[in-house]
Each structure stands twice: as C-alpha cells, then as structure tokens.
Amino acid sequence: MQSQSPKDVYSLVLLPGDGIGVEVIDEARALLALVEPRLGVRFALDDIACGGKFYLEHGSRDWPDDAEARCRAADAILLGAVGWAGADGQPVMMKDGKMAGWSPVIGNRIKLDLYANVRPVKVLPGLRHGLAGRYAEVWRAEDVDMVVVRENTEGLYSGMGGILDTGGVRSVATDTRVITRAASAKVIRRAFEISRERGRGAPGDGKRRVTCVVKNNVLYGCKLFLEVYREIAAEFPDVEQDVAIVDAFAMFVLTQPQRYDVVVTTNMFGDILTDLASVLQGGMGMAVGCNVGDDHAMFEPIHGSAPPLAGKDRANPMAMLLATGECLGWLGRRFGDERLIRGHRAIEAAVAAVVAAGAPLTVDLVGAERGAPRSAVAQAVRDQVAAQLA
Numbered sequence: 001m002q003s004q005s006p007k008d009v010y011s012l013v014l015l016p017g018d019g020i021g022v023e024v025i026d027e028a029r030a031l032l033a034l035v036e037p038r039l040g041v042r043f044a045l046d047d048i049a050c051g052g053k054f055y056l057e058h059g060s061r062d063w064p065d066d067a068e069a070r071c072r073a074a075d076a077i078l079l080g081a082v083g084w085a086g087a088d089g090q091p092v093m094m095k096d097g098k099m100a101g102w103s104p105v106i107g108n109r110i111k112l113d114l115y116a117n118v119r120p121v122k123v124l125p126g127l128r129h130g131l132a133g134r135y136a137e138v139w140r141a142e143d144v145d146m147v148v149v150r151e152n153t154e155g156l157y158s159g160m161g162g163i164l165d166t167g168g169v170r171s172v173a174t175d176t177r178v179i180t181r182a183a184s185a186k187v188i189r190r191a192f193e194i195s196r197e198r199g200r201g202a203p204g205d206g207k208r209r210v211t212c213v214v215k216n217n218v219l220y221g222c223k224l225f226l227e228v229y230r231e232i233a234a235e236f237p238d239v240e241q242d243v244a245i246v247d248a249f250a251m252f253v254l255t256q257p258q259r260y261d262v263v264v265t266t267n268m269f270g271d272i273l274t275d276l277a278s279v280l281q282g283g284m285g286m287a288v289g290c291n292v293g294d295d296h297a298m299f300e301p302i303h304g305s306a307p308p309l310a311g312k313d314r315a316n317p318m319a320m321l322l323a324t325g326e327c328l329g330w331l332g333r334r335f336g337d338e339r340l341i342r343g344h345r346a347i348e349a350a351v352a353a354v355v356a357a358g359a360p361l362t363v364d365l366v367g368a369e370r371g372a373p374r375s376a377v378a379q380a381v382r383d384q385v386a387a388q389l390a
C-alpha cells in the first residue's frame with residue numbers, strides 16, 4: 001500500500017471528544033512528543049474539539065464547521081471517544097436526531113470512506129482477566145491472536161431511517177440496513193489481504209482463514225454479503241473459507257478463540273462482537289479500532305467516553321496508546337517510513353512489557369486494591385518506549 005515517500009512532518013488531527021476521550025488523547029499527545037526526537041520525525045498536531053460537550057457549548061454542531069476539511073487534509077486522525085449527557089441525564093442529541101459526536105466518529109467513517117474497521121484481538125502474556133470480580137488468566141496468549149474486520153460505512157449505522165409521529169405520539173421507528181455489493185467487496189477483500197499479510201494463520205492450527213460472520217439464514221443483506229465473500233474467497237485459494245452464524249459465533253469467539261485468524265462481518269455485528277471479544281484481551285481499555293480506507297485513516301480505542309470514570313485518573317490508557325502505535329504503523333507503511341514502523345513496534349513492546357510486569361496497571365486489569373492511576377500507567381508505557389528506542 002506504499003504510495004508515497006517519507007515526510008519530514010506528518011500532520012495528525014486529534015479529536016479528544018468527551019469524558020475519558022479527552023484524558024486518553026492527552027496521553028497519546030505525550031507519547032507522540034516522546035517518540036518524535038527518538039524517531040527523528042515531527043508531527044504537526046491539529047486539535048479539534050468535538051462531541052457532546054462541544055454541542056452543548058456551541059449549540060449547532062458537534063464540531064467546528066471546518067473540521068471535516070481539516071480531517072480530510074490530515075495524514076491521519078486520532079480519536080479519543082465521544083458521548084456526553086445533558087442536564088436531564090440523557091445523551092446529548094442534535095436537532096437532526098443524531099447523537100452529538102456523530103460527526104467525528106460515524107461521520108468521518110462514512111465521509112472519508114474508512115470502509116474497514118480493523119480490530120486486533122490478542123491476549124498479551126501475563127494478562128489476567130477480570131471476570132465477576134476475580135482476576136485470573138482465563139485465555140492464554142498462545143490461543144488468542146485474531147483480527148476482526150468490521151464493515152464501517154453502512155449496515156444498520158447508515159443513518160437511514162426515522163421516527164413517525166402520529167397524532168403527537170412517536171409511534172413508528174425504522175432503521176434501514178443497507179448492504180451493498182461495493183462496500184461488502186472492499187471490506188471482504190481487505191480481510192483476505194490481512195490474513196495473507198499476517199501470514200501466521202489461526203493460533204490453533206496455523207491455517208490462514210477468513211471467517212465470515214453472518215445471519216444469512218434470515219437476513220437478505222447477509223445473503224448478499226456471503227455471496228460476495230464466496231466470490232472474493234475464490235481469488236485467495238491459500239486462505240481457508242469459513243462461515244459462522246452470528247449468534248453461535250458469539251459463543252465460539254470466547255470458547256474456541258484459537259480457531260480464528262481473521263473475521264469479517266457487517267457493521268453492527270462487528271460493533272457488538274468486538275466489545276464481546278475485548279473480554280479476551282482484558283476489556284475495552286485494551287481494545288483498538290483502526291478505521292482504514294484507501295486514502296485516509298482514523299485510529300481510536302474502541303471504548304466510549306465512560307462518563308463515570310471521567311476526571312478520576314482511572315481510565316486505562318493502553319487502548320489509546322496502542323491506537324497511536326497502529327497509527328504510526330499505518331503511516332509508516334503508507335509513506336515507506338521505517339522510523340514510524342519502529343515507533344509502532346516500540347509502543348507494542350512497551351505495552352506488552354508493562355502488562356508482563358503486572359504493574360502499574362489500571363483497576364479494570366487488576367482490581368480496585370492494586371489499581372494504579374491512568375497517569376502512572378501511561379508514564380510506565382512511555383518509560384518503556386524510551387527504553388525501546390534508546
């Protein structure tokens with residue numbers, strides 16, 4: 001995918017958003033500042049305030065009028081998380097009925113054609129799983145190493161639909177699930193390419209495999225998605241075909257994760273299944289979403305703004321730091337810049353080293369008694385990155 005040569009300065013848009021989004025983006029900013037001199041690259045950062053709070057303060061849009069153009073012009077985008085509640089305790093909604101924060105997240109995905117939402121799911125050695133208040137190693141690192149690729153521009157999140165008001169009563173609501181051959185083909189092809197690029201196959205048997213997750217026994221959109229999957233799979237004879245029905249997959253992803261190499265699915269299924277799969281990797285504080293198209297990309301933790309955690313220095317920053325690493329990796333491949341690839345590797349190794357050491361880690365990974373502040377965890381990761389790049 002290399003299309004250009006290395007640059008002196010890479011332009012990055014930062015979209016902090018709301019709640020813990022603002023806090024974790026600050027950690028991404030500090031990480032970028034740390035790696036800049038060590039890698040010998042520069043980042044020109046363009047901060048764009050956005051989200052529910054922005055809407056409450058400005059009253060018309062959920063980000064500035066020129067924000068879309070600034071995102072389009074950037075080399076890459078880093079997103080924290082959006083979503084805030086108003087005085088009534090309900091999520092802030094815009095006049096058009098969309099959530100305040102729609103523009104930077106779903107808007108960017110659709111308008112910049114970030115058609116693949118690539119979500120790596122792996123267990124880092126030493127990670128203990130927090131389940132029902134107990135912390136123990138449930139899934140082993142050697143059994144979990146998959147990538148879930150979620151269609152990112154249509155499906156149930158296309159924004160097509162509405163609510164009918166009959167006699168002053170909101171009586172009918174529709175959400176149209178749009179599945180097109182073109183968008184399906186792009187994301188499915190990307191999934192097969194990722195299986196080839198990874199080259200290591202599923203942890204259980206080492207076979208390259210793309211699992212197509214659908215509900216084709218019921219939904220027309222899934223019938224078309226599967227049809228396109230079969231056509232594209234024929235171009236990749238070295239990658240095994242595999243089909244799973246979404247409800248059964250929800251069980252298999254936890255009970256036999258070693259089966260999976262790459263998983264491809266439609267938008268809403270992918271949204272839900274990757275929150276579920278994040279349990280394997282230690283929860284949403286560890287899970288990354290790479291929104292990638294042919295010309296643009298936006299990297300984020302998959303979690304939301306977690307208002308109850310905001311302002312408490314408790315949010316796990318690792319997903320955001322890993323997302324920053326993925327951003328460097330994508331830029332490095334796109335611009336043929338080995339310095340950025342090295343930065344990506346250093347960030348991954350640093351997070352893995354802190355997890356393996358067992359401390360400092362946030363509450364979600366070790367429980368309230370041993371939980372360290374977000375700021376201490378982010379500093380520990382930065383120290384490890386500095387050591388990696390020394």
Ligand SMILES: NC(=O)c1ccc[n+]([C@@H]2O[C@H](COP(=O)([O-])OP(=O)(O)OC[C@H]3O[C@@H](n4cnc5c(N)ncnc54)[C@H](O)[C@@H]3O)[C@@H](O)[C@H]2O)c1
Pocket residue numbers: 017020080081082083084091099105284285300302303304305306307309314315316317319362364
């Ligand atoms: N891409 C996005 O910006 C995005 C994604 C999902 C939800 N949201 C929005 O976020 C708001 C809150 O939604 P929600 O509560 O359903 O989801 P959430 O992801 O914010 O939180 C869900 C649970 O995960 C925990 N959690 C999330 N991130 C964590 C982290 N970094 N460290 C430790 N624990 C973490 C929270 O404490 C909470 O218990 C809503 O307004 C929602 O619309 C935004």
